[in-house]
Every structure is written in structure tokens, then in C-alpha cells.
Amino acid sequence: MLPRLKISLRCRSRTALLRAATAVLCVASLVTNLVLYSSGQPVSAGALALQLAALLGAGWHLRRGARSINLLPAELADRMLKVQESERQHLSRELHDDIGQLLTAAKLQLDWLQRRVPAPLQAQCDTLRKTLDDTLGNVRDVSALLNPRQLASLGLEASLRAHLLRALENSEVHWSLECKQRLGGISEEVTMAAFRITQEAVTNVLRHAQARNLLISLQRTPAGLLLTILDDGVGFVPASKPGEVGQRGMAGMQERATALQGSLSVTSQPGAGTRIEALFPWPARSQERARTPATDD
Numbered sequence: 001m002l003p004r005l006k007i008s009l010r011c012r013s014r015t016a017l018l019r020a021a022t023a024v025l026c027v028a029s030l031v032t033n034l035v036l037y038s039s040g041q042p043v044s045a046g047a048l049a050l051q052l053a054a055l056l057g058a059g060w061h062l063r064r065g066a067r068s069i070n071l072l073p074a075e076l077a078d079r080m081l082k083v084q085e086s087e088r089q090h091l092s093r094e095l096h097d098d099i100g101q102l103l104t105a106a107k108l109q110l111d112w113l114q115r116r117v118p119a120p121l122q123a124q125c126d127t128l129r130k131t132l133d134d135t136l137g138n139v140r141d142v143s144a145l146l147n148p149r150q151l152a153s154l155g156l157e158a159s160l161r162a163h164l165l166r167a168l169e170n171s172e173v174h175w176s177l178e179c180k181q182r183l184g185g186i187s188e189e190v191t192m193a194a195f196r197i198t199q200e201a202v203t204n205v206l207r208h209a210q211a212r213n214l215l216i217s218l219q220r221t222p223a224g225l226l227l228t229i230l231d232d233g234v235g236f237v238p239a240s241k242p243g244e245v246g247q248r249g250m251a252g253m254q255e256r257a258t259a260l261q262g263s264l265s266v267t268s269q270p271g272a273g274t275r276i277e278a279l280f281p282w283p284a285r286s287q288e289r290a291r292t293p294a295t296d297d
Contacts, residue, residue, distance in 0.1 A: 103136045156183050156191045157218060160198055164216070167202050178217040186225060190280045193256040194218070194227050197264070197278050200249045201229045209233025209274065224262065224281035232273040238266040253278070 110132065114125040151159045157179045164175055198216060205211050211233030219226045243251035250266060257264035257278050268274035 099139055100136065103132055103139065107132050107136075151191055151195060152188070156186065156194055159195060160216065160218075163195070163199060164202065167199075167206070168214075171206060173205060173211055173214050175214040175216070178215070179219075181218075181220045183218060183220070183225075187283070189260055190225060193260055193262075193280065194225065194278065196256055197227060197253045197276070198229060200253055201276055204249055205231050205233060208236070211273070221279075224279050227276075227278040227280075229276040230273065235268045235270050235272045235274055237270065238268055 107129065110125060110129055114122065114129075117125060154162070157177070161177055164177060168175055201216075202214070205214055209231050211231040213232045215228075215230045217226075217228045219228070238250070239245045239247055241251075242248070242254065253276070254264050257280070260280050262278060262280040264276070264278045266274065266276050
């Protein structure tokens, strides 16, 4: 993370330096023109070169600004999500490799110590071992949430099932995951987006919904992959622009769907539960194949 931050700061300093140089050229050109005009002297070649340099600098900044302004919201959301996933993967590796290894080393040191301490201290060693085991398990769980490595090997359905088992293990929520069709051929971007949206929805159910039942379904449709999340919780009033009213989780779901040219709809009202539908369209080459979805025998 630190090298990327240094590169970003270096780029910003260069941009600031170019802006300052352009401002100096413009002021110098203006002063030169005023001096020549007041003295009645003809414009020299040096003054023309100074004006040309100032115009080129101003044009470069205008072009750069136009590119930034013309950046589509979907493109901006896509870039932000890619940066976010990259940072999550980096943090996951740090947790798994560094902190996980330190905790494992601490367990090995505890084994050595436990063989040498007197009997009255064995109970404390056992308590310390349980604490280390719980901490190591929590670190692995957080690492898996930040970077679900099993997505590539197990696929979307199995990864979601594993996440639901882990996240809802100690809750009273009765859940079901329905997927009656094969999910092969789905891009990594869609798989990750569907997983993250479900992850956020499950978090909301545990924190806010007070739901007893949760139903998640994945379905191949002619239009695309349809993810449906339904709960019977307390519900809420969805906002058209959730990011502006503090519904950051909903805003993140919307951004993930929009970044893949998909759509996300939220239907809810107080006391009536919540229904979330995310549709991820198929790529052009997959449209024809998607019209005839394959079902398991």
C-alpha cells in the first residue's frame, strides 16, 4: 500500500508543479504584452514563444480536465470497485500470511512451554490455547470475507453456501439457497459482484432486519444472471439514492450492479420484509446460449 501511496503523491506533486509553471507562464506573457503595448514596441519572437508556451500549458490542463469531467459514473464506479477489491485482497494476504503465521508461532511456543510448566499452571495454558485458537479462527474468517479465495475453485453456489453456513451459524435465522441450474461460464466479475451483494445483504439481515427466514436464489434467465434475496424482517424505506442518506451498504450493492451494466432493485416497507433483485446481463457472445439454460438432471 505504501509504494502505491508514494506513486500517487508523486503524480500529484508533478501535476501541481505543471499547474504552477503554467500560471507563471500566463502571468509572464501578460506582463510582457502590457510592457510592449505601453512602450509601443513590436512583439518580439521571445514574447510570441512565451505566449505559445502559455497557450500550450493552458490547453493541456483543459484537455486533462475535460477527460476527468467526461468520465462516466459507471466507469468511475468500476475503477473504485477494482481498487477496493485490490485493497481487500492485499489486507487479506496480510492477515493470513503475517498475523496468521504469528499466531501459529505463538501456539508452537505455548506447546513448548506447556510441557515444562508445573501442573497447577496447566489450566492457564489450556485457556491461553483456546484464546489463540479462537483468535486464529477469527483472523481466518475475516481473511475469507475480505478475499473469498474459494470463488475460483468452488464456484459461486458453493462459496455462497459456505459463507452462509459460517455467517449464520450462531444466529436464529433459517436460510435457504436455491440454485437449480448450473452456473458455469459466469465471468469472475459477475461472480464476485453476486458474492459481495449477498455478503452485504446477509450482514444487513444480522444487524438490522431481525428476520427469522432468509431465502437466496440464483437463476439463469435469458436477460442474465438473476440474484434474489428475500427476508421477512422489519423492512425499511428504500432510498432512490442510498449513498446520500447514509445507506452505504445499499449504495455499494447498487454500484456493483451498475459497474457491470446490470440493475438492482430493492422492494421493502416497514414490517413487510425486504426483497433485493440484482440482474447481471450476459455478455453479447453468451446471449444465445443463455436463452436455453441447462438444468441439473
